[in-house]
Amino acid sequence: MAPDASDALAVREMVKSFLNAALTGNLDLLKNIAAQLDDGQGMAKTVAAIKDAKQRGALHFAAREGKTEVCKYLLEELKLDVDTKDEDGETPLLHAAQQGHNDTAKYLLERGASPKIPSDMGATALHHCAGTGNIELLKYLLSKGMEVDLDSDAGAPLVWAAGNGQKEALKVLLEHHANPNAETEDGVTPLLSAVAANSSACTELLVQAGANVNVLAGGATPLHIAADHGNIEMLKCLLEAGADPNKVDDDGLKAIQIAASRGNHAAVEILLRVTGKLEKVPEWTVDGVIRYVQSETDKQEVIMEVCFVLSIELLASVDPLSLYFYHSGLPLSFRNLSQHCRLHACNFMKCSCEDFLMF
DSSP states (O other): OOHHHHHHHHHHHHHHHHHHHHHHTOHHHHHHHHHHHOOSSOHHHHHHHOBOTTOOBHHHHHHHTTOHHHHHIIIIISOOOTTOOOTTSOOHHHHHHHTTOHHHHHHHHHTTOOTTOOOTTSOOHHHHHHHHTOHHHHHHHHHTTOOTTOOOTTOOHHHHHHHTTOHHHHHHHHHTTOOTTOOOTTOOOHHHHHHHTTOHHHHHHHHHTTOOTTOOBTTBOHHHHHHHHTOHHHHHHHHHTTOOTTOOOTTSOOHHHHHHHTTOHHHHHHHHTTSOOOTTOSSOSHHHHHHHHHHHHHHHHHHHHHHHHHHHHHHHTTOHHHHHHHHHTOOOOHHHHHHHHIIIIIHHHTSOHHHHHTO
8 A cells, every 4th residue: 555545544544533532532532643633733723623524523423422521621622613513514512402411512502502503404402302302401491592483494393392292392392482383484383293293292282372273284284184193082182172174185185084094983983073074975974984985095096007007108108217117116106196197198098087997
């Protein structure tokens, strides 16, 4: 091996050992390696420049593993930037908060770390505490004046708590007057997140706090999602709070149809009492609704399969690769396929798929 290549390899190994020393809390080894790597620009600049491929430095690794003594050396003696960011825009405080190292996180805050700096995905330390149920650090951050409804690309902390079924974190945030109807850019609210997480406890808390039970986002209402889960307790909670059983989702379906497609008798029974009769359903009973909905579902699956084959075969005439994907069995989106069919198969045949199949 050439001398230059050998030297470069030796330096890489030393960098790896240095960062590992920060990660394991071996302060003596860290100082020793840093001294060897110093090329005359000074210990502080040398250490600050040592990073891995994701731009994580010694302070990131020490914070992530809760090595407070290493953090103290880096911040108090070497005066490193407490809010230095890695490739994902995460600060040492975010690393400590994610891993639940509360003492290290508090120390970093005492040294001036900003709790308001989000990662590139928009999450702050408060978001991570809410999502993981770290009540101690959550309360500490709020006591330091952290905004409870901190707006970011990741949504409000309340959405994170609800979406992860963190009842106690949700309770703390609501006690600090978090908005139960805060929305993400996609219109997702804490209630929708709680129902999606199948958390009856969080759903009940949010309903009590005044959450809108008829909000529509992502094509569905909370009642549709609860019906899909078949969560009886949640269905009752939402209905008692005023959820509209006759509201349709983006596919034009009511919650009872969602429950029926899953074959959930108990959910259909609850919704049957409060849902307006569907004209196309010949027998308005629990079994009658389930039979009708599932028969319609079976028809749609056949329609989509036929459309799929037609569209692939048509495209194969100009694009052999499409036929390969079909026969290889690779998964494709049915939603995209149905749009694809309308554009290629059905338009080509000048008729609808339903007409073609004579259903």
